[in-house]
Amino acid sequence: MAGFREAQGDLVLENVTKSFTTFTAVDDLSLTVPRGSFFALLGPSGCGKTTTLRMVAGLEQPTSGTIRIGNTDLTGSRPYERPVNTVFQSYALFPHLSVRDNVAFGPKRRGVKDALAQADATLSLVQLTHLAGRKPTQLSGGQQQRVAVARALVNHPEVLLLDEPLGALDLKLRREMQVELKRIQTEVGLTFVHVTHDQEEAMTMADTVAVMNLGKIEQMGAPDVLYDLPRTKFVANFLGQSNLMSGHVDDTDGDNVVVSTAQHKLRLRKSRAAAGSGDIAFGVRPEKTRIHNADPGPAAAGNSIGPGTLVDVSFTGVATQYLVDVPEAGRWAVYEQNLDLERIDSRPGDTVWISWDPGHAFGVRP
Numbered sequence: 001m002a003g004f005r006e007a008q009g010d011l012v013l014e015n016v017t018k019s020f021t022t023f024t025a026v027d028d029l030s031l032t033v034p035r036g037s038f039f040a041l042l043g044p045s046g047c048g049k050t051t052t053l054r055m056v057a058g059l060e061q062p063t064s065g066t067i068r069i070g071n072t073d074l075t076g077s078r079p080y081e082r083p084v085n086t087v088f089q090s091y092a093l094f095p096h097l098s099v100r101d102n103v104a105f106g107p108k109r110r111g112v113k114d115a116l117a118q119a120d121a122t123l124s125l126v127q128l129t130h131l132a133g134r135k136p137t138q139l140s141g142g143q144q145q146r147v148a149v150a151r152a153l154v155n156h157p158e159v160l161l162l163d164e165p166l167g168a169l170d171l172k173l174r175r176e177m178q179v180e181l182k183r184i185q186t187e188v189g190l191t192f193v194h195v196t197h198d199q200e201e202a203m204t205m206a207d208t209v210a211v212m213n214l215g216k217i218e219q220m221g222a223p224d225v226l227y228d229l230p231r232t233k234f235v236a237n238f239l240g241q242s243n244l245m246s247g248h249v250d251d252t253d254g255d256n257v258v259v260s261t262a263q264h265k266l267r268l269r270k271s272r273a274a275a276g277s278g279d280i281a282f283g284v285r286p287e288k289t290r291i292h293n294a295d296p297g298p299a300a301a302g303n304s305i306g307p308g309t310l311v312d313v314s315f316t317g318v319a320t321q322y323l324v325d326v327p328e329a330g331r332w333a334v335y336e337q338n339l340d341l342e343r344i345d346s347r348p349g350d351t352v353w354i355s356w357d358p359g360h361a362f363g364v365r366p
């Protein structure tokens, strides 16, 4: 859209560490956010997301490492010298100013001549033109959020940082704003770095998701790729849910490795195994599994487990969730879509087996 320069280069963090007196919040973190992408930094509370954003914004200096946009080294520069703006969860709007003046505040302070015209153009982008004369208190939470986004975008940053910007909104509004932010990002073509602890939000919005844990990136990639093939236990459980069981790779069989667990010998595609030998955690997603009243037999030997005891059945409308205790394999979850309610007739206490398509299993580091 007119007035917005596309980002000039990738945002690159190289070996960035931030240590506070007794605590390392960000630990030798390296990542590249491709120019113009919608990037999500996803992780549990306390994993170092805000600290990472604050270093990109210049509100915090790294203990070591460098931060660049394209070829420009930002390390050590002041926040206002950086082509970066931040939207915080607490919108931090000026209560005494109208929406229009809130948005025009930054450009006015920088002596931009057509500050009000730029504010109006940005308000149009976030579809708030009709509310430009109101005060922040006369707006809903979602509308205030849009003003906060407009107030950051009007400065024409190359990178927009969003720190849990939808955290204060109720679920329905969150969903609406997710779609809205994605639309705005596509329209302006800037790099967005969106911090969230909500895995569904990260997967819905971002081109690339980086999963962060204890100050480090565990894995990053396109949402569907990450979900399909997690590489660590943490990612397997933080991004969706997984059935995991410890095993040991002790043989190969064509394109597969054979994983021995306490009770089973399971097959796993070599390309989907984090290790070609040694200890591994064998995993499969609950919705990729099926439940059986009888042993599925030798044909499914490498991709089924059982017998186990059904401990719970929950009908959720679109799906039925089964919980099964399998000796030596722990408690497994099976989600089956309700296509054929007649197929399974099981109650808690019954003996059941679980199977899956061999291509869906994965092996992560133990």
Ligand SMILES: Nc1ncnc2c1ncn2[C@@H]1O[C@H](COP(=O)(O)OP(=O)(O)O)[C@@H](O)[C@H]1O
Pocket (backbone or CB within 6 Å): 020, 021, 023, 024, 025, 043, 044, 045, 046, 047, 048, 049, 050, 051, 052
């Ligand atoms: N100024 C500070 N001094 C000491 N510890 C801090 C400071 N800021 C953050 N931390 C610690 O660093 C860790 C990461 O914090 P933060 O980046 O806010 O995590 P997140 O945004 O992922 O929830 C937390 O354990 C937090 O207590």
Ligand SMILES: [Mg+2]
Pocket (backbone or CB within 6 Å): 049, 050, 051
């Ligand atoms: Mg935070």
